[in-house]
Amino acid sequence: MNNNDSLVNQKRRAILGGTAAAIAGIAIAPGVFLTETAQARPVDEPVSSKTRWGLLINTNNCNDCNDCVTACQNENGWGTGSNDEQNSAPNQKAQWIRSVKVTDKQTGYAKTLPMMCQHCEKPPCVDVCPTGASFKREDGIVLVDKHICIGCRYCMMACPYKARSFVHEKLTDQRSYAPRGMGTVESCTLCVHRVDNGEDPACVEACSSSMIFGNLNDPDSEISKELARHGGTQIRADLRLNPGVRYQGLNF
Amino acid sequence: MHVMHLLKTISVVVLLLTAIEVNADVPKPKPIHGEGECVEPEDIMKRNHMEFILHQRDETMQEGIRTSKYSFKQCISCHAVKGDDGEYVHVDDSRHFCVTCHEYAAVTIDCFQCHADTPRSTDKHELRVNE
Numbered sequence: 051m052n053n054n055d056s057l058v059n060q061k062r063r064a065i066l067g068g069t070a071a072a073i074a075g076i077a078i079a080p081g082v083f084l085t086e087t088a089q090a091r092p093v094d095e096p097v098s099s100k101t102r103w104g105l106l107i108n109t110n111n112c113n114d115c116n117d118c119v120t121a122c123q124n125e126n127g128w129g130t131g132s133n134d135e136q137n138s139a140p141n142q143k144a145q146w147i148r149s150v151k152v153t154d155k156q157t158g159y160a161k162t163l164p165m166m167c168q169h170c171e172k173p174p175c176v177d178v179c180p181t182g183a184s185f186k187r188e189d190g191i192v193l194v195d196k197h198i199c200i201g202c203r204y205c206m207m208a209c210p211y212k213a214r215s216f217v218h219e220k221l222t223d224q225r226s227y228a229p230r231g232m233g234t235v236e237s238c239t240l241c242v243h244r245v246d247n248g249e250d251p252a253c254v255e256a257c258s259s260s261m262i263f264g265n266l267n268d269p270d271s272e273i274s275k276e277l278a279r280h281g282g283t284q285i286r287a288d289l290r291l292n293p294g295v296r297y298q299g300l301n302f
Numbered sequence: 303m304h305v306m307h308l309l310k311t312i313s314v315v316v317l318l319l320t321a322i323e324v325n326a327d328v329p330k331p332k333p334i335h336g337e338g339e340c341v342e343p344e345d346i347m348k349r350n351h352m353e354f355i356l357h358q359r360d361e362t363m364q365e366g367i368r369t370s371k372y373s374f375k376q377c378i379s380c381h382a383v384k385g386d387d388g389e390y391v392h393v394d395d396s397r398h399f400c401v402t403c404h405e406y407a408a409v410t411i412d413c414f415q416c417h418a419d420t421p422r423s424t425d426k427h428e429l430r431v432n433e
Contacts, residue, residue: 094369096367097365097366187365187366189366195363223418224416226417231415
């Protein structure tokens with residue numbers, strides 16, 4: 051009997067232990083903790099491909115307010131966020147993110163959406179760069195290393211999203227975390243300096259109602275769950291670039 | 303032969319004296335010290351600062367490693383020099399920390415074509431302390 055008892059107890063313990071583990075699993079499952087662990091990468095550790103940063107933009111909630119553009123300008127010090135580029139024509143000035151209105155001519159259905167670097171998995175800008183300045187970080191953020199950029203602008207030609215700009219004149223008083231200068235190409239960095247600090251990009255902070263930022267590789271992140279539930283459109287999906295920026299509400 | 307040798311020695315001494323004299327005309331740069339201890343001893347920083355920031359540059363750019371040791375931003379924030387008006391001086395001013403030596407050594411630096419040459423109090427993301 052004693053032996054049996056202990057056996058039963060052992061089994062019970064095993065079952066209880068299993069349940070406890072299952073409960074702990076559920077506690078982690080909502081994604082809050084997992085996301086936080088993913089974002090709180092120690093500062094001295096390199097980024098890894100375990101994370102792929104993405105952005106989901108719900109154009110149904112977009113009310114043409116331009117807040118995302120203004121936030122980006124103030125954060126990264128371009129456009130109205132700086133006093134530079136006084137001698138450049140409006141179409142020459144840097145434009146990291148722009149507001150684009152798309153209209154279906156037949157039905158008249160129109161939507162406004164923010165357009166910026168789509169942080170492609172297979173970025174054409176990286177393919178064409180002759181120096182290796184245009185590169186993709188392990189975590190999927192596509193950047194220009196201005197230390198190596200020679201300003202040839204091949205990447206600007208290659209980008210199907212018109213996401214990149216060239217700086218034509220001398221700049222001063224840049225943001226310390228967002229260096230930019232004459233003779234180099236630049237584009238949306240997905241606010242890499244903020245992301246590395248575990249924060250959301252400036253545009254997302256300014257417009258949390260229609261933008262979600264997160265790790266596409268984590269099935270429990272808010273962005274992955276939203277994409278799994280309602281899906282998202284890739285712009286120019288026919289190019290098979292697999293952009294990290296997805297849109298909702300573009301039902302043309 | 304002996305006369306030639308003597309002449310040579312004299313000319314070398316004269317040349318050396320002239321060199322010393324020229325040196326005496328150009329004041330040695332006295333870059334200001336930052337607050338507290340630097341990340342490396344002064345003599346090492348003098349010779350190797352460019353290696354340190356170059357190495358850190360690639361790590362930060364490519365791998366997202368943003369430690370504050372050898373961080374360019376950290377150099378700028380510790381060694382910022384204020385002018386008479388209480389504002390930080392820019393690289394077009396000889397008093398700027400980097401410029402004090404680089405002007406003397408006649409070495410052009412490209413860093414500030416893109417990077418901020420002064421710390422900004424308006425920067426929302428201040429440097430994190432050494433982790």
